[in-house]
Amino acid sequence: MTDHVEIEQKFDVDEDFERPDFGALPGVTAAAPVVLRLAATYFDTQGDRLAANKITLRRRTGGTDEGWHLKLPAADGNRQELHEPLGGSADEVPERFASRVAEVTGGRPLAPIAQLDTERTVVTLTRDDGHTVAEVADDRVTARRLNGAPGGGAGQPLRWREVEVEVPEPEPELQQAAADLLLAAGARPSGQASKLGRLLSS
16 A cells, blocks of 8 residues: 655647657656556546546556555645555545545445556656656556446547656756656647546546
8 A cells, every 4th residue: 555646747749659768768768668558437426526526437458556445635736646456346435535525425325436547658767776766657547437437428539649757856947857858749638637537527
């Protein structure tokens, strides 16, 4: 169980976007890209109370941090991310998370509302000492509302591509340099704070 503050920048890109060479950034080495396949089920109440309060609750398989994730608003526009292991049930929200959002849910049950499948290409950036200073995730996303989801049934899948730059701790110069590199390659600052938010607002 690990908790941390999520510090990331999100960018929208076109389907044919060509990812720039992040090894060109000063003072870092870019590892070879690694492709991951992630499957996430998102949970909320009738009326999407969590989403309305900028809270995200999901169970995700695949990747290096599979498990349950609860994302809460934090300072400076970042989010606090809490983790729990997958556990034995795909539908039973961990008690720690259910308790944490109980004031928001108001006793309404949490149920699956959406499924997001992501093909993620990760480029890890390190310093000369091997210390990881950033991860760049190039995501191709397929998202859909689930049948019987509170607030609406299943619709046509929504597909898009986005790039996230996440740092374990603030690195303003590196973050700006990475953003400048992406913008020069044709990326655009994302208008959505989360993947689920994009689906729900579509």
